Amino acid sequence: MSHLFGPVPSRRLGWSLGVDLVPPKTCSYDCLYCEVGRTTHLTCRRLPYRVAEIIRELEEYLPNPPVPLDYITLAGSGEPTLNSGLGQIIAAVKKLTSTPVAVLTNGSLCYLPEVRAEMAGAAVILPSLDAGREETFRRINRPHPALTLELVVSGLKALRREYSGQIWLEIMVLKGLNDTEEELTFLKDRLRDLAPDRVQLNTAVRPVADPAARALSREEMEAAAAFLGGGAEVVAAARGVSPERLTVEDRDLLEMLARRPMTARDLAQALGESLAQVRRRLGRLAKSGLVHRDVHQNQDFYRRLITSTS
Numbered sequence: 001m002s003h004l005f006g007p008v009p010s011r012r013l014g015w016s017l018g019v020d021l022v023p024p025k026t027c028s029y030d031c032l033y034c035e036v037g038r039t040t041h042l043t044c045r046r047l048p049y050r051v052a053e054i055i056r057e058l059e060e061y062l063p064n065p066p067v068p069l070d071y072i073t074l075a076g077s078g079e080p081t082l083n084s085g086l087g088q089i090i091a092a093v094k095k096l097t098s099t100p101v102a103v104l105t106n107g108s109l110c111y112l113p114e115v116r117a118e119m120a121g122a123a124v125i126l127p128s129l130d131a132g133r134e135e136t137f138r139r140i141n142r143p144h145p146a147l148t149l150e151l152v153v154s155g156l157k158a159l160r161r162e163y164s165g166q167i168w169l170e171i172m173v174l175k176g177l178n179d180t181e182e183e184l185t186f187l188k189d190r191l192r193d194l195a196p197d198r199v200q201l202n203t204a205v206r207p208v209a210d211p212a213a214r215a216l217s218r219e220e221m222e223a224a225a226a227f228l229g230g231g232a233e234v235v236a237a238a239r240g241v242s243p244e245r246l247t248v249e250d251r252d253l254l255e256m257l258a259r260r261p262m263t264a265r266d267l268a269q270a271l272g273e274s275l276a277q278v279r280r281r282l283g284r285l286a287k288s289g290l291v292h293r294d295v296h297q298n299q300d301f302y303r304r305l306i307t308s309t310s
Contacts, residue, residue, distance in 0.1 A: 002057060003019060003020045003021070003050070003053065003054045003057050003076075004017060004018065004019055004020070004057050004058070004061055005017075005018040005020060005076070005258070006018045007065065007066070007067055007069055008262075008266075010070075010071075010073070011235050012126065012168065012170075012200065012235060013070055013071040013073060013102055013124075014070030014071065015067055015068065015069050015070045015071075016069070016070060016071045016072075016073045016102070017061070017065065017069050017071070017072050017073065017099075018073050018075055018076060019054065019058070019072060019073065019074050019075070019076065019080075019089070020075070020076025020077050021049060021054065021074055021075075021076055021078075021080040021082075021083040021085075021086065021089065022049050022076065022077060022078040022079065022080060022082050022083055023041070023049060023077065023078070024036065024037075024040070024076075024077035024078060024258075025037055025038065025039050025040045025041065025077055025078050026039075026040075026041040026043060026049075026077070026078040026079070026082055027039045027041070027042065027043075027078040027079045027082070027106070028042070028043065028044050028079050028082065028106065028108040028109065028143060028144045028147060029042075029079070029106050029108060029141045029142060029143050029144070030042055030141075030142040030143075030209070031106075031130075031140065031141050031142065031172075031209065031213075032139075032140055032141075032142070032174070032177075032208065032209060032210040032212050032213040033140070033172050033174060033204045033208045033209065033210075033213035034208065034209045035206045035207060035208060035209075035261055036077055036078070036209075037209050038209045038210075039078070039142075041078075042144050043082065043144065044082075044108075044109065044144045044146050044147065045082070046081070046082050046083070046084040046109070046112075046115075047082070047083070047084055048083065048084045048085045049082075049083045049085070051083070051085030051088055051089060054085070054089055055088070055089060055092045058072075058089075058092060058093060058096060059092075059096060062093070062096040062097045062099075063096070069097075069099045070099070070100075071099065071100055071101070071102045071123075071124070072093050072097070072099050072100070072101050072102070073101075073102045073103075073104055074086070074089065074090070074101065074102070074103045074104065074122075075103075075104035075105075077258075079105065079106055079108065079109070080103060080104065080105060081103070081105050081108075081109045081110075081115050081118075081119070082109070086103075086115070086118040086119065087117070087118030087119075087121070090103075090118065090119070090121040090122055091121060094121060100122075100123035100124065101121065101122040101123055101124075102122060102123065102124040102125070102126060103119050103122045103124070103125045103126065104126045105119075105125065105126065105127050105128075106127065106128050106141070107127030107128055107129060107152060107155065107156055107159075108143065108144075108147055108152050108155075109155065110127065110152070110155030110156055110158065110159045111151050111152065111154055111155030111158065112155070113158075115155075116155075116158060116159050116162055116163065119159075119163070120162075120163060120164075120165075122165060123165050123166065124165060124166045124167075124168060125159065125163065125165065125166070125167050125168075126167075126168045126169075126170060127156060127159070127167065127169055127170070128169070128170045128171070128172065129152070129153070129156065129169055129170075129171060129187070129190060129194070130171055130172045130173075130174075130178060131149065131178055131183070131186070131187065132149075132183065132185070132186025132187040132188070132189060132190045133149065133183075133186045134148065134149045134150075136177065136178055136183055136186075137149040137152075139177065140172070140174065140177055140178060140213075153190060153193070153194070156169075156194050157193060157194060160194055160195055160196070166197045166198070167194075167196040167197050167198075168196060168197060168198040168199075168200055169191070169194065169196035169198065169199050169200070170200050170201075170202055170235070171187065171199065171200070171201050171202070171228075171232075172202050172203065172204070172213075173201050173202070173203050173216055173220075173221060173224050174203065174204060174212075174213050174214060174215075174216070175214040175215065175216050175220075176214065177212070177213075179216060179220065179224060181227070184224060184227050184228060187228065188227070188228050188229070191228065191230060191232075198231070198233070199228060199230060199231065199232040199233070200232075200233055200234075200235045201221055201224060201225050201228075201232060201233065201234050201235060202234075202235045203215045203216045203221055206261050206301060207261045207294045207301050207303070218234070221234045222234055250281070250285065250290075253267070253281070253285075254285070254290060254291070254304045257291055257302055257303050257304040258303070258304040261294065261301040261302065261303040262301065262302060262303075263299055263300060263301055263302070264278045264279050264282060264300065264302070267282070267302075282302050286302075289305060290304065290305060291303065291304055291305060292304075292305050
């Protein structure tokens with residue numbers, strides 16, 4: 001499986017080339033809302049996951065990307081900061097291209113000085129914080145036993161003190177879990193201490209790991225953003241991207257769907273193909289047993305089926 005996926009139109013980062021730094025599903029959390037699925041390797045141990053292989057793929061791809069890229073996004077099938085080669089990979093990207101680097105992280109390992117130092121070369125760090133109190137943190141994020149909310153928050157505070165780039169904090173707001181006035185007040189207090197450059201609210205709009213993760217309506221999301229204040233915004237549909245045609249082979253399309261369930265409309269925008277063309281491709285791949293269709297929030301989402309031989 002390739003470590004690169006996309007480029008895809010990201011709601012937060014425009015045209016983004018994803019770089020998957022860890023094996024699926026290696027993470028320090030087992031979040032209710034994860035669109036990749038349940039965590040199969042819950043860990044806080046950092047290892048050098050195929051660093052040379054990742055850099056080699058970037059060296060092959062970045063000199064001639066199919067579309068102008070807004071960001072190279074280090075993310076993927078788990079928590080990217082678990083890769084102890086993170087600093088090497090960021091340095092390699094910066095030698096290969098002027099496209100800025102973004103790190104999409106759950107923020108759980110920011111308490112480690114070496115993680116903060118390795119991320120220093122990124123233009124944007126996008127951590128998450130979904131709860132302002134321990135009980136809610138454990139319920140939503142289901143973290144590794146070594147992690148506590150206070151430890152995570154201490155790391156985010158240290159990151160804010162040391163890091164000169166942009167910090168865009170994402171909050172996943174879920175119905176009945178962290179959307180009450182009490183829970184949002186706890187979060188608002190945390191935000192005051194963390195002082196991120198942006199606060200971006202999301203909800204469970206894609207298929208999730210656990211049905212307990214339920215989405216809020218747009219109106220409820222706007223009300224939560226207004227309550228939090230400080231310029232908090234609801235993450236909208238993909239921004240600033242035009243549907244340019246890409247030459248995307250089936251294997252590349254499957255790499256995208258292995259990490260992120262997408263609708264036919266999502267893919268049509270990403271690939272620059274008509275909706276009818278994309279539906280025909282998905283139908284053929286489904287008949288071949290390579291993709292599966294899920295219904296979530298009254299929408300059809302497609303994801304790659306991972307077989308024992310893949």
